Amino acid sequence: MLPRYLVKIWVFWGTAGVALSQGQGKESTAPYGPECSLFDWRQYHSNTKLGYSESNLTKSSMDLWRFTSQKLIEAFPLDPIRENYIRRVKGCIFSSVAPAPFKSAVKLVAVSKEVLEDLLDLDVSVAETEEFIQFVSGGRVRPGSVPLAHRYGGHQFGVWSGQLGDGRAHLLGEYVNRHGARWELQLKGSGKTPYSRLAVSGDNVMRDEFYNGNVKNEKGAVVLRVAKSWFRIGSLEILAHSGETELLRKLVDFIIKEHFPFINMTNQDRYLDFFSRVVTDTSHLIANWMSVGFAHGVCNTDNFSLLSITIDYGPFGFMDSYDPNFVPNASDDEALYEIGNQANIGRYNLDKLRLALNLLLDPKQQLVAQQILKGYPDLYQTKFQELFGAKLGLFGHESGDDYLIAYLLKLMEDTRADFTMLFRHLSEITHKQLELNNIPEEFWALQQLGRHEFFSHWVNLYLSRLKRNSDKDSDKARRFRMKSTNPRYVLRNWMAESAIKKSERDDFSEVHLLQKTLRHPFHKQREAEEAGYSSRPPLWARELRVSCSS
Known part of the structure; x- marks a missing residue:
């Protein structure tokens, strides 16, 4: 087990909400069906070259904007059943299913200018058009798009849950921007799929907020979000549990080729190289979560990205008062995913990934994979200390830094100091003010910490460590550096x-x-x-x- 005081988070780079639209939807139902086969995508779009920007300029009209589902559809067999009813699906990665358009008028609530212009080569003025609003709400499918629902499984709260999948999400396709970066566009909240867990019909969303059987009608909303990939650990688990070894191999090879180009595809150890990178990146992701006091809330394997980006964090929370037992998710009765346990859950999820990959590994490679995973705690701890050292404005690493950080977190726990603002106030207060214990009212989180009987002792240790930073490190430079590391605002x-x-x-x-x-x-x-x-x-x-x- 890793120390429970370790806590951290970072910006959720890799996923970004493009637009949020609101209205009312419609869905329908039906029973189980058979297995999957190859699917001809060509009948669903024109012969225009898709997925690439036609110039280096942002587009002022969606008529000039192209993207495609071609790569995913050519790579994998699709579910041959076109009817949209809830069923067990086998032998494929995706089902082709259209979003459910809203019956009522749709209102665009918010749009990310940065995602539109920097990632998707669209001028922000496009967001004002009816064509864009229909696109981001699922009301209109663009040429080149074959909407897909992804089949995956997962361990939820430590128990294998079997088939899960995109129960209310639709992958619209991939866009390659003017810089050559590939982005997958996915609608969330866009209607029923073969993987839905609750069959509903009518205009409103039916939601059991507290999972106590009290289902209520709520207004529907759809978000268009982007990421490099939506594949997750559960994407591989479902294939391993179903014994679909060749499809598992095809999917892992695809992921390596598309997203891990530094791995040699002809190398017999490529799956070990892939696993090693995911272990490292996941340890760093969770360390980043901890550094900003972020609790994901539902760390199931179906919510852990193979690209180690933050996805599907619905019941998340940023800590107010520092508490390693913080649980933002009311559904987590046993506090399995409390913030202080996230690093351990990360290792658990990676072990499930290892077991899924075992089908592709020989006995010797399986032993190597076990050794790779054993390195996870050190990877996490090293990154954690690096990030928290930066939060405190420290240069390099000294043997006493671990103690300095742990000491501070213990004081914060005892005083229930505000996590975000405590580090921010340390970024803004001067060396002299700390030395004289002259803490202005504006630094209220630091004042709260200052009531601890050992606060002065910690301050002395901290100031002594700062003096060893560098002869050229001024207090002004230290504060500037820390303010660039410790956010003033998080989404509480x-x-x-x-x-x-x-x-x-x-x-x-x-x-x-x-x-x-x-x-x-x-x-x-x-x-x-x-x-x-x-x-x-x-x-x-x-x-x-x-x-x-x-």
Whole structure:
């Protein structure tokens, strides 16, 4: 087991929400069906060369914008059953199924300018067009797109759950931008698929928020999100559990070729190289989570990306008060995914990946895979210490740094200091103020920590360590460096709840304020300050819990 005090997070680079639209949807149902075969994608789009930008300029019209599902459809057999009913699916990676368009009028709530312009080569003005709104809400399928629902399984809360899959998501296709970067576009909340767990019909979304049998109608919303890939550990697990070895090999080879180009495809140890990289990257991802006090909330293997990016974090939470037992997910009765246990869960999930890959490994390679996984704790610990050292403005690494960090976290736990603002206040307070224990009221999180009887002792250790940084490291440089590492704003649950309550009244002003604020989380912003985003959380925030259905 890894130390429970270890905690961290980073920006969710790799996935990005493009647009959020709201309206009402429709779905339908039916029984189980047979297995899969190859699928001819050519009947679904024109012969135009798809998926590539036709110029280096951003497009002011979607008529000039092209993307495609071609690569995925050519690579794998698809489910031959076109009818959209819930069933067990075998022998394939995807089912072809169209999104369910909203019956009522659709309203575009928010759009990411950076994703549109920097990743998708679209001018932000495109978002004002009806064509774009229909596209991001699932109301209109673009030429070149064959919407796909992905088949995968997973271990949920430590138990194999069998087939899961994209129960309400549709992969629209892939876009290659002017820089040659590939991005997959996926709708979330876009209607029933063969992998849905609840058959519904009608205009509204039926949601059991607390999983207690009390299903309620809620307004529907769809998000178009992008990532390099949506394959996850469960993508391989379902094939291994079903004994589909050749399809497993085909999928892993595809993932390596597309996303791990530094791995030699002719090397017999390529699956070990792949596993080793995923182990390293996953350890670093979770260390990054911990560094910003982020709890994913539902760390099932079907929610762990093979590219080690943050996906499917519905019941997540950023800690307010530092607590290694923090559990944001009301569905997690046994606190399996509490923030202090995330590193251990990461290792558990990687072990499930190892077992899935065993079908592709000989006995000797299987032993090597075990040794690779044994290196996970050291990889995590090293990254964790590096990140927290940076949060404290430290240069290099000294033997006492681990103790300095652990000591601080213990003081924070004892005083229930605010995680985000404590590190931010350490970034803003001067060396002299700390030395004199002169902590202004504006540094309220640091004042709270200062009530601990051992605070002065820790400060002395910290200031002594800073003096050993470098002769050229000024206090001003230290504060600038730390303010670039420790965010002033994170998406706390109380902030999201406030925006949600207003949105239910068709007031999306706080959604837009949050979006604006979180574009620049390290910079002090007037509107965010007026909204209290860096102030003490309201008392009612302590009672907030979210669930997998939130």
